[in-house]
Amino acid sequence: MICLEEVGMKRVLFNIVIPLAVMVLWMITCYPVCNKAEGFDYFLYWIMVGCPYGIRKMCMFLIPRNFGIAGSMGVLALNCIVGGLIGGFVLIIRVIKIFAEMLSVITGHFWTSCPEGNGGTE
Numbered sequence: 001m002i003c004l005e006e007v008g009m010k011r012v013l014f015n016i017v018i019p020l021a022v023m024v025l026w027m028i029t030c031y032p033v034c035n036k037a038e039g040f041d042y043f044l045y046w047i048m049v050g051c052p053y054g055i056r057k058m059c060m061f062l063i064p065r066n067f068g069i070a071g072s073m074g075v076l077a078l079n080c081i082v083g084g085l086i087g088g089f090v091l092i093i094r095v096i097k098i099f100a101e102m103l104s105v106i107t108g109h110f111w112t113s114c115p116e117g118n119g120g121t122e
Contacts, residue, residue: 054087
Protein backbone atom coordinates (compact mmCIF):
# COMPACT_ATOMS: atom_id res chain seq x y z
CA MET A 1 0.00 0.00 0.00
CA ILE A 2 1.28 3.47 -0.86
CA CYS A 3 0.37 6.55 1.16
CA LEU A 4 1.25 10.22 1.04
CA GLU A 5 2.71 11.30 4.36
CA GLU A 6 2.14 14.66 6.03
CA VAL A 7 5.33 16.14 4.59
CA GLY A 8 4.28 15.06 1.11
CA MET A 9 0.81 16.54 1.55
CA LYS A 10 2.30 19.87 2.62
CA ARG A 11 4.60 19.79 -0.40
CA VAL A 12 1.66 19.15 -2.72
CA LEU A 13 -0.40 21.88 -1.07
CA PHE A 14 2.28 24.57 -1.10
CA ASN A 15 3.96 23.67 -4.42
CA ILE A 16 0.94 22.76 -6.54
CA VAL A 17 -2.49 23.61 -5.17
CA ILE A 18 -2.04 27.12 -3.78
CA PRO A 19 0.14 28.56 -6.62
CA LEU A 20 -2.14 27.06 -9.26
CA ALA A 21 -5.26 28.38 -7.51
CA VAL A 22 -3.77 31.89 -7.26
CA MET A 23 -2.78 31.85 -10.95
CA VAL A 24 -6.18 30.63 -12.11
CA LEU A 25 -8.02 33.15 -9.93
CA TRP A 26 -5.90 36.02 -11.27
CA MET A 27 -6.33 34.86 -14.88
CA ILE A 28 -10.11 34.61 -14.45
CA THR A 29 -10.14 38.10 -12.90
CA CYS A 30 -8.23 39.59 -15.85
CA TYR A 31 -10.34 37.87 -18.52
CA PRO A 32 -13.40 40.18 -18.50
CA VAL A 33 -11.20 43.28 -18.76
CA CYS A 34 -9.59 42.03 -21.97
CA ASN A 35 -12.76 40.66 -23.56
CA LYS A 36 -14.01 43.53 -25.69
CA ALA A 37 -16.67 43.92 -28.36
CA GLU A 38 -14.01 43.98 -31.11
CA GLY A 39 -12.51 40.73 -29.83
CA PHE A 40 -10.13 39.51 -27.21
CA ASP A 41 -7.02 41.63 -26.60
CA TYR A 42 -4.26 39.04 -26.04
CA PHE A 43 -1.48 41.59 -25.57
CA LEU A 44 -3.35 43.38 -22.76
CA TYR A 45 -4.15 39.99 -21.21
CA TRP A 46 -0.45 39.03 -21.32
CA ILE A 47 0.51 42.29 -19.58
CA MET A 48 -2.25 42.11 -16.97
CA VAL A 49 -1.66 38.46 -16.08
CA GLY A 50 2.11 38.91 -15.91
CA CYS A 51 2.10 42.18 -13.97
CA PRO A 52 2.04 40.68 -10.44
CA TYR A 53 4.90 38.36 -11.34
CA GLY A 54 7.15 40.89 -13.05
CA ILE A 55 6.50 44.21 -11.35
CA ARG A 56 8.87 43.33 -8.49
CA LYS A 57 11.67 42.89 -10.99
CA MET A 58 11.01 46.21 -12.70
CA CYS A 59 10.61 48.29 -9.53
CA MET A 60 14.17 47.36 -8.65
CA PHE A 61 15.52 48.80 -11.92
CA LEU A 62 13.39 51.89 -12.57
CA ILE A 63 12.72 53.83 -9.38
CA PRO A 64 10.69 57.03 -9.89
CA ARG A 65 12.70 59.72 -8.09
CA ASN A 66 13.67 63.31 -8.89
CA PHE A 67 10.67 63.60 -11.20
CA GLY A 68 7.50 65.59 -10.99
CA ILE A 69 4.13 63.94 -10.61
CA ALA A 70 3.78 63.31 -14.34
CA GLY A 71 7.29 61.86 -14.65
CA SER A 72 6.75 59.57 -11.66
CA MET A 73 3.45 58.32 -13.08
CA GLY A 74 5.11 57.74 -16.45
CA VAL A 75 7.91 55.69 -14.90
CA LEU A 76 5.33 53.74 -12.88
CA ALA A 77 3.33 53.03 -16.07
CA LEU A 78 6.51 51.91 -17.82
CA ASN A 79 7.26 49.65 -14.83
CA CYS A 80 3.81 48.07 -15.13
CA ILE A 81 4.05 47.48 -18.88
CA VAL A 82 7.57 46.06 -18.94
CA GLY A 83 6.95 44.19 -15.68
CA GLY A 84 3.85 42.63 -17.24
CA LEU A 85 5.83 41.49 -20.27
CA ILE A 86 8.57 39.98 -18.08
CA GLY A 87 5.95 38.50 -15.75
CA GLY A 88 4.28 36.69 -18.65
CA PHE A 89 7.46 34.70 -19.17
CA VAL A 90 7.84 34.17 -15.41
CA LEU A 91 4.27 32.85 -15.33
CA ILE A 92 5.04 30.35 -18.09
CA ILE A 93 8.07 29.12 -16.17
CA ARG A 94 5.99 28.77 -12.98
CA VAL A 95 3.34 26.75 -14.82
CA ILE A 96 6.06 24.44 -16.16
CA LYS A 97 7.43 24.01 -12.61
CA ILE A 98 3.96 23.19 -11.29
CA PHE A 99 3.40 20.55 -13.96
CA ALA A 100 6.84 19.08 -13.30
CA GLU A 101 5.99 18.86 -9.60
CA MET A 102 2.66 17.22 -10.46
CA LEU A 103 4.43 14.72 -12.67
CA SER A 104 6.95 13.89 -9.95
CA VAL A 105 4.14 13.37 -7.42
CA ILE A 106 2.21 11.17 -9.85
CA THR A 107 5.23 9.07 -10.69
CA GLY A 108 5.86 8.55 -7.00
CA HIS A 109 9.04 10.41 -6.13
CA PHE A 110 7.47 11.78 -2.96
CA TRP A 111 5.43 8.71 -2.04
CA THR A 112 6.57 6.34 0.64
CA SER A 113 5.18 3.05 1.82
CA CYS A 114 3.02 3.15 4.93
CA PRO A 115 4.49 1.83 8.15
CA GLU A 116 3.48 -1.70 9.08
CA GLY A 117 0.79 -2.31 11.66
CA ASN A 118 -1.59 0.56 10.89
CA GLY A 119 -4.28 -1.65 9.42
CA GLY A 120 -3.38 -1.25 5.77
CA THR A 121 -3.85 -4.13 3.37
CA GLU A 122 -1.40 -5.06 0.72
